[in-house]
Amino acid sequence: MPASPIRKLVPLGDAAKARGNHVYHLNIGQPDIATPPEFYDAVRAYQEKVIAYGNSQGIRLFIESLQQYYASINIPLNYDDIVITTGGSEAIMFAMMAICEPGDELIVFEPFYTNYNGFAIMSGVKLVPIATQAEDGFHLPSQEEIESHISPRTRGMIICNPNNPTGTVLDNAELHMVRDIALKHNLYVLSDEVYREFVYEGETQSVLDIEGLEEHAVVMDSLSKRYSLCGGRMGCVISRNKKFMDVVLRFGQARLCAATLEQVGSAALVAEGAKYFDPMISEYRMRRDATYEELQKIPGMLCRKPSGAFYIMAHLPVDDIEAFSAWMLSDFSDNNETTMLAPGPGFYATPGRGGSEARLAYVLNAPECRRAVELVAKGIEQYNSVNRKD
């Protein structure tokens, strides 16, 4: 079980703070946007005498609010198509465990959300990574390439759209290719759509909205990013495949229920509809632009401008990103400030890949994002002059 690349530098960051430094956290997708007041209001208004076990599927109010939300984006769902989970994390775990026996395989596109690794280890699933390339904007490879990785043990493909860590938004042609492969080989499509609203150019489509995929599409969703509710741990698994959902519900029963208060607050949030999304996306667009522009000033940096989510996967001109990221916290500071990055290798399953890449989460306001990247630029210069052997 590997340590999380997003969190393993935290002790070094804490030490840097203890020495009086400010640390810009570009390592973790923790937005600084205020959690909307409807959440707090509903939680504070909760009057039941006992915080009791809820239904294993989730509380009715919350599930119905999600039905309305999905209907508003033209995805009609039945009540039993939804099981509430403790964050997107549990949604991923339930989905993997529901379709795989130990030793079964899931195709995943590198780089990928690092915690898929952890859940795969927990559920005994073998992740089969297929490379995507920075030069192609991390879009999917050809159908032929993908099919060459399918084995008799392959049970599904995991996609993340918009993508964490690359920010890539899959286009319709890609999604239809995914559908064709799924139907041809009878595979599940596990689609992580946590960043659905975070699209800055073009459009995104849910796998739930793709004709023909009704029995194969599984969405793993979360309120964490959409409502800045990361610490609420509220997500869901969605599918129209009844057999699959029945197994998911049994996993849900084993762990009894998701937290009651958080569901009550979340129901109130989701019932608010889309009113929080537009200003939030405008804000993130500014942050993306600032981060991307500032990155361009680093000689030798390589990345394409991402269309979605709030991450940039950047190739940085350093030999060893792990060492550099640690050094930024342990040895570097400028005006008592430094930046924490998430090193690239943790987003790859293939050893040796990502060694010069870092994921930057642009979850601070635009001036802070600029300053954080400026610190990286200064750090690279100093690091390479100190460590250069020639």
Added chain:
Amino acid sequence: MPASPIRKLVPLGDAAKARGNHVYHLNIGQPDIATPPEFYDAVRAYQEKVIAYGNSQGIRLFIESLQQYYASINIPLNYDDIVITTGGSEAIMFAMMAICEPGDELIVFEPFYTNYNGFAIMSGVKLVPIATQAEDGFHLPSQEEIESHISPRTRGMIICNPNNPTGTVLDNAELHMVRDIALKHNLYVLSDEVYREFVYEGETQSVLDIEGLEEHAVVMDSLSKRYSLCGGRMGCVISRNKKFMDVVLRFGQARLCAATLEQVGSAALVAEGAKYFDPMISEYRMRRDATYEELQKIPGMLCRKPSGAFYIMAHLPVDDIEAFSAWMLSDFSDNNETTMLAPGPGFYATPGRGGSEARLAYVLNAPECRRAVELVAKGIEQYNSVNRKD
């Protein structure tokens, strides 16, 4: 993945309610005791702008309150001996996954908390059941008998003390036998101590308090029962084994964190110390006595008076407890009232065992418990007269 015996009758119960019946829920360990106000107060007072990800180990305030609680029962713990989990459920899952590879074995004593099954399936662990007997008050079998079930793949033993579903409290001799076996065969002792305070006669001891077991003892704990906080989903894994805790923390990182607000509320509760326990235990002792007395009136019923937790595992004079429990909801009512039981077979891994047993959770007040058991008595009489073939 089997359906939960505790929850699978819920649809029939809902239907009975829809027909205008009151259903006494003896099926689920959901106390009716009020959640203490300190929990609500702390949650309502939470003022942070963002419900953000917390530390994967848990928030400091909560972990420190648990250190104090454990110190108050003479169990000194270091800060890093504790990882906060989403309920006792996640504690069980993390513990199993941390010590077992898929295919490894854990010894468990039948009957056992049914959800161990679910977590074992999720983690690819094989549960090896060893029978305990109602006639012996469900106490542990001999060391010889236990050792005969140890294989090269055995990684640990699960005990639940006080026990769900039997109410049995292990005595010192049993716990020392468990220690001797663990040390002799280098096995972990996974101890589910969620009902620690619920002891009506004698005393209980934590495995954390047994000399020699420092590297082998793992406690899976929860606030659900102790503070009537089942819907809060707050628990923890505790061990002094650093290697084990390091793996647990990595699982914790994979799912990011436990819910922030619930941890804030829980910290406030635990800081209150023991003041809620004594009146609660007195109340449950009355309920146990009422339930047990009423059960004695059923001809052919067999059970020993349990010393702890809030369950009685009773042998009832019916051929098929599954059919009878369903019939109680679908066909029986007395003054528009009926009772939901948890059928015994779900608490066993060995096919055919528990077929005439039911678990009764005495989580209602004493008069309600009496009435609920009276309904079972009436139900048995009617059921057997209708279904008797002779």
